[in-house]
Amino acid sequence: MWVSLCPTAEVPDDDVVEVVRDGHVFCAYRIAGRHYVTDGICTHAVARLAEGFVLDDVIECPMHNGRFHIPTGRVDGPPACEPLRTYAVRVEGDVLQIDLPGTP
Amino acid sequence: MSATDPVQTVRSAWWEPRIDRAVLKRLMKRSDAPGLRFLAIWAALLVAGGVAIHLSRGTLWIVPAVVAYGFVLGFAYAPSHECAHGTAFRTRWLNEAVLWASSFVWGESPTHRRFAHSHHHTHTWHWTVDAQMGYTNPVRLRTWFGDIIGLLEFWPRAKLLVRHARGRITDRERTYLPENQTAIVVREARLLMAGYVGLLAWAAIGQTWVPMLYFFIPRFAGAFGVYSFITTQHMAMAQDVNDHRVCTRSMTNAWLSRVLYWNMNYHIEHHVYPSVPFHALPALNAAIRDQLPEPSPGLLAAHVEIVRTILAQRSDPSATAYHPLPQTAAGPRAAGG
Numbered sequence: 559m560w561v562s563l564c565p566t567a568e569v570p571d572d573d574v575v576e577v578v579r580d581g582h583v584f585c586a587y588r589i590a591g592r593h594y595v596t597d598g599i600c601t602h603a604v605a606r607l608a609e610g611f612v613l614d615d616v617i618e619c620p621m622h623n624g625r626f627h628i629p630t631g632r633v634d635g636p637p638a639c640e641p642l643r644t645y646a647v648r649v650e651g652d653v654l655q656i657d658l659p660g661t662p
Numbered sequence: 663m664s665a666t667d668p669v670q671t672v673r674s675a676w677w678e679p680r681i682d683r684a685v686l687k688r689l690m691k692r693s694d695a696p697g698l699r700f701l702a703i704w705a706a707l708l709v710a711g712g713v714a715i716h717l718s719r720g721t722l723w724i725v726p727a728v729v730a731y732g733f734v735l736g737f738a739y740a741p742s743h744e745c746a747h748g749t750a751f752r753t754r755w756l757n758e759a760v761l762w763a764s765s766f767v768w769g770e771s772p773t774h775r776r777f778a779h780s781h782h783h784t785h786t787w788h789w790t791v792d793a794q795m796g797y798t799n800p801v802r803l804r805t806w807f808g809d810i811i812g813l814l815e816f817w818p819r820a821k822l823l824v825r826h827a828r829g830r831i832t833d834r835e836r837t838y839l840p841e842n843q844t845a846i847v848v849r850e851a852r853l854l855m856a857g858y859v860g861l862l863a864w865a866a867i868g869q870t871w872v873p874m875l876y877f878f879i880p881r882f883a884g885a886f887g888v889y890s891f892i893t894t895q896h897m898a899m900a901q902d903v904n905d906h907r908v909c910t911r912s913m914t915n916a917w918l919s920r921v922l923y924w925n926m927n928y929h930i931e932h933h934v935y936p937s938v939p940f941h942a943l944p945a946l947n948a949a950i951r952d953q954l955p956e957p958s959p960g961l962l963a964a965h966v967e968i969v970r971t972i973l974a975q976r977s978d979p980s981a982t983a984y985h986p987l988p989q990t991a992a993g994p995r996a997a998g999g
Contacts, residue, residue, distance in 0.1 A: 573687070583669055603784055604671045611690040611937050613752075618690075620937045621672055622780040623748045635748055636773070637780045639840045 560648065560655045563595060569654060574617060576608030584645070586654055587628050589615050593647045594628050595656045601626075601640035617642075672784050677905040679934060679950040686935065689942040689949070692752035696941035701741060701760065703921050707734045715875055728875065732884020735877075736812075738767035739888045740924035740940075746776045749939040750924075766857055767881070769819050771826055771850035773843055774835075781838035783936055787901045787909040793838055799982060800975035801898050806968060809893045812885030826851035891919070894964040895929050898971035900982045906933040907987060911967075912947075913958035930954060955985030 564577045569588045576598050577584045583598030585607050596617070598607055605621035612618075616634050618625045624638030631642035646657035711731030718724040744750040745761035758772075765772040782794035789798045796814060797805050808814040825832075831844045839847065861873040900908045907930055915927040926932060928943035931950070938946050947954070958964035967983050974981040 599669060599671070603780075604669065605673055606669065606671055609673070611687065613692065618748075618937060620935070622783060623937060625748070635754070636843075637777050637840075639842055 559658060560650075561658045562650075563654045563656050566593070566649055566652050566654050569593065573612050574608050574610070576606060584656070585617065587612065587617070589628060593649060593654055595645040595647050595654070596626065596628060596631055597643040600624055600638065601642055602638040607642075675904045677907065677934075679953045681950055685949055686938075689935070689938045689946050691942070692749065692939060693941065694751045694753050694756060696939075697741070697744070697750045697756075697760070700921050700924055700940075704734065704737060704741075707922075711735075711880075712876060715880075719875075724875075728880045729883045731876070732880025732882070733887035734884070734922070735767060735880050736885050736888035737922040738764040739892065740764075740922065740926060742768045742770075742772075742775065743779070743926070744924050744940050746772065746779050747936055749937065766854060767877075769816075769823060769854070771823070771847045771854065773850055774822075774826065774839070774847045777838050777840075777843060778835075783933065786906060786933055787896050787899065787903075789901050793834070795896070795901075797897075799898065799901055800979040801968075801972050803969070803972055806893065806897065806972060809897065810886055810890045810965075812882070812889045815889060816882065816885070823851050823854060827855045888923075890961065890965070891923050891926070894958070894961065894968065895926070898968045898975075898983045900984070906930050907955055908982075908984065911958060911964060911983070911985075912954070913964045914960055919961070927957070930957075952988060955987055957985075 561579070563579060563584060564575070564586060566588075569575055569586045571588050572590070574585050574587050577586055583606065585596050585598040587594045587596075589612070596607070599605065600607055600619040600621065602619065602624045603621055605619050607617050607619055607626075610618045610620040612628075615628045616625050617628055618635070619638065622637050623635070624633070625635030626632070626638060626642040627634045629644070631644040633639060633641055648655050708731065711727065711734055714727040715724060715731055718727045741750060741760050742764035745757050745764065748757055750760060751757045761772045765775060768775075778793040782792050785791040785793075787795055789795060796818070797809070805814065826847050829848045831839065831847065836844070861877060864870065865873045894911050894913055896910055899911055903909050910930045910933050912930045913927045915923065920927060924940040925943040926940070928947050931938070931943050931946045931954075934950075935946060958967055971981060971983045
């Protein structure tokens with residue numbers, strides 16, 4: 559089910575913003591004009607990815623420098639080993655929405 | 663962590679400075695040029711040392727030449743450490759290639775180095791937890807001495823490498839090594855061992871002193887150089903506290919020391935923001951200096967402080983080195999809080 563995450567204006571160009579929805583932490587990105595959303599907590603150790611660094615289409619964790627490919631969530635650099643969950647996105651008006659499976 | 667924050671992260675328990683997010687992001691930017699420049703200076707010094715060894719063969723001058731060359735060689739620690747973080751270079755293959763080459767000199771599987779060091783950053787100077795904390799307070803003088811001449815490092819590292827090459831991973835290592843990385847650590851340890859055995863075989867079969875004079879002997883004889891720097895990072899500081907300003911020591915160093923050590927004299931700054939690459943640490947220091955304690959004024963001063971603290975710990979085992987925090991900065995957070 560599609561749910562609203564945040565206004566698109568809040569998502570910086572070629573960078574990341576953290577959005578907390580119902581206690582779940584997401585990261586929203588706009589990379590080369592395209593929107594992406596991933597989980598917001600690193601899969602290696604509990605760290606907020608939005609405090610990290612966006613390098614092209616890769617997000618680097620601020621704590622241990624583990625890296626994830628933003629469009630797919632695949633691991634792009636150790637010490638991360640588990641992929642990052644990604645979400646299908648769409649823009650409705652000026653709102654970024656994600657497809658949240660299992661949401662009523 | 664705020665009252666409404668849904669996530670308790672590994673960072674939220676630790677003290678963090680006030681810094682503008684845009685400034686921090688700018689400091690995190692990666693570049694190849696500074697690392698290549700530092701590597702070039704290191705390589706030039708190695709070549710100079712190598713020439714000195716060559717010219718002094720057959721004379722007693724070879725002793726200081728080997729020590730001086732080994733002094734420089736030991737600083738393979740610095741690129742190995744920075745590449746383990748993945749922050750040395752913007753170009754990924756360059757980062758991994760230098761990690762491998764410098765880890766061969768350093769003598770540790772690159773993957774083990776990376777994961778053990780990540781653990782060190784998560785649990786900095788928490789006794790029995792931090793994977794890279796080799797001693798606890800109170801520190802003994804012989805521990806200080808053994809650490810700076812490298813004795814406390816070489817033997818455990820050699821045993822570690824042999825154990826990994828034999829395929830043995832301890833339960834403690836499994837707390838920071840994911841299951842899918844253990845086979846990689848074993849493979850890397852075997853590759854490193856093969857390299858060292860190959861060098862020894864070259865010396866024996868080829869009847870040449872080259873591997874001994876340019877690798878093994880200087881690596882031991884000059885190890886005190888880099889270890890005298892590394893020892894200052896945490897020794898005799900407070901432990902089991904979630905504030906890098908009191909468990910970690912920064913110091914001022916001259917230009918050449920900073921180049922050889924890849925700016926790790928800014929060690930509090932490095933621990934507070936490990937995503938900031940080595941070349942931006944002076945700028946990070948400038949941005950948050952008002953919230954940091956004064957650094958030790960040089961390598962010698964850091965060791966004087968360590969020895970004084972060790973002597974004080976003889977009568978008061980709870981004594982630790984302490985650099986007063988600035989009045990304007992927030993105090994340390996309670997451990998686990």
